Amino acid sequence: MKQPDLMDHPAAELSAPGRRWDTGALWTVAVLAAWAGVFWFLWASGSWALHVSSRIFWVVPFGAIVLTAGAIGRLVGARRPHASRFTTRQAAALALLAVPVATILAMPSTALGTYAAARRGAYTGGISVTDISAANDSQLQIAVSAALYEPDVLTALARRAGDEVTFTGFVTHQPGTLSDEFQLNRFVVTCCIADALNAEVRVVDVTGGPYASGQWVTVTGALYPLQDEILLDAEKIASIPRPKHPYLNG
């Protein structure tokens, strides 16, 4: 089954007598190294925050270190007395694994936005009613969205009526809404953005603008309970660039 493989790799000519570089192993090393490069890039550039929650940030350095160690370890063992065959199946598998590397490195720096907001569900879980009295603005933003579906959360939030808060998110406009209103959206991510759910807050008394769909803003205003929902009565709105961490943690 095993046959000596005439190598295309020039290093083979330099190898010790009886030992030669294994082509398949070298390509495996190349793909592992490329994936290691992806994780190092995500880590160094901070663009991991566009893909995963900070709760599981550890996967990024873990991936970078383990893949680097794996590539080095495999390279050390890639010179063998009898090189194995490099088959079409192996080549296809390695090529397939290389495609996402190009995708991740070439794609523009972008985050989930208005397109996803129109298609993904609302965040409703993980809200502790007893914590709402001491919740910070990010937690309140999630809770306000969940209040549409959780009566207990709505009741707890109503006790904070009039409290001044500052919420951050991107703007969307629902058909039929008044000109002085928009929806403020921010995705809540637990692991990766595949589980992203939208925390959506209705902002009223909007002045200035107009604010285009997708524009990131911070809105400072007061919580305003209205029957079965909580509104944000805007006092000050500022356009901002997309935050470095565009998602909230679930």
Added chain:
Amino acid sequence: MKAAVELPVVESPPAQLPGLNRVIAGGLVLVVAAVGASLRMLHADHVAWLSTLLLLFSSLLIQAIPFVLVGAVVSAAIEVFVPGSVFTRFAAVPRRLQLPIAGVSGLAFPVCECGSVPVARRLASKGVTSGAAVAFMLAAPIVNPIVILSTAVAYRGRPTAQAMVLGRVGLGLLAAVCVGWAVSGRSPRQLLKRLVVDAPEAGHHGDRFGAFFGHFASDAVSMSTYLVLGAAVAAVLQTFVPSSAMNSVSGATGLNVVVMMGLAGLLSLCSQSDAFVAASFVQFGPGPQLAFLVFGPLLNLKLASMYVGTFRRGFVTVVLIVAATVTFAGAMWIGALVR
């Protein structure tokens, strides 16, 4: 050093391309360059659906591949450092006890489903019965402490919280044992496929370092290849199918359970985060939500792709039939109890 996965290979040996290594290398580089160039030319950030699709695809992989690496490290360590006598002793345990023991042992392996596949493959190849290896693989992503905790957090404050946590663990364990029982008559040779990228044969005696990294690379690359395919399909569905598409059947008893099982299969979420998504389907009752939580980690697009690359023909069908039946019956029953 003992050789890698010592599975008799029934299928014909893969085709070789003598002298074509340069062509393969060139083709690989061209494919990668073409993908990168296309993305730049398309201005993906100006095409919302494409931008969302690529983000979802890459995020699914960035999150899942480290868990595959955990599984590959554990799998290689089992192969190289754990003596075969350990597995021989486990194989001596009565078969009717092996399945539940294997299922419960998932408590000690806190990774999501992508990491448990290479470990189960290694266990089966080392002498653990096929049923026990499969029961471990299916139960580990559901019964491990991190998943239990995340489910409890997602449902905290809700009257159904306890039922969802206990129901998920109990029903997931039951489904895993049932699938394990269904495949327990198969030998490793009948169960497992050859990996896409073979581990190297034994090097010079005592080269544990080389053997470990050889097995690690083989498992990591082989599993990730199928993960890429599954993630691509899952990303397409997540991009184009709105979550509201299922709302019309939320009140149809029975059908709503089936729909939520199907949704879990299509979304391919990590078992550590899927409870938050399940909890967001407030229009569905606890039964359909429980079905989502149990069925997703047993069989989804990502997993199905990995199963196809790991197990022989028919395995996905067995998982689908047995897991779907147990999940459906259990979710209907528990849903009726906690309504």
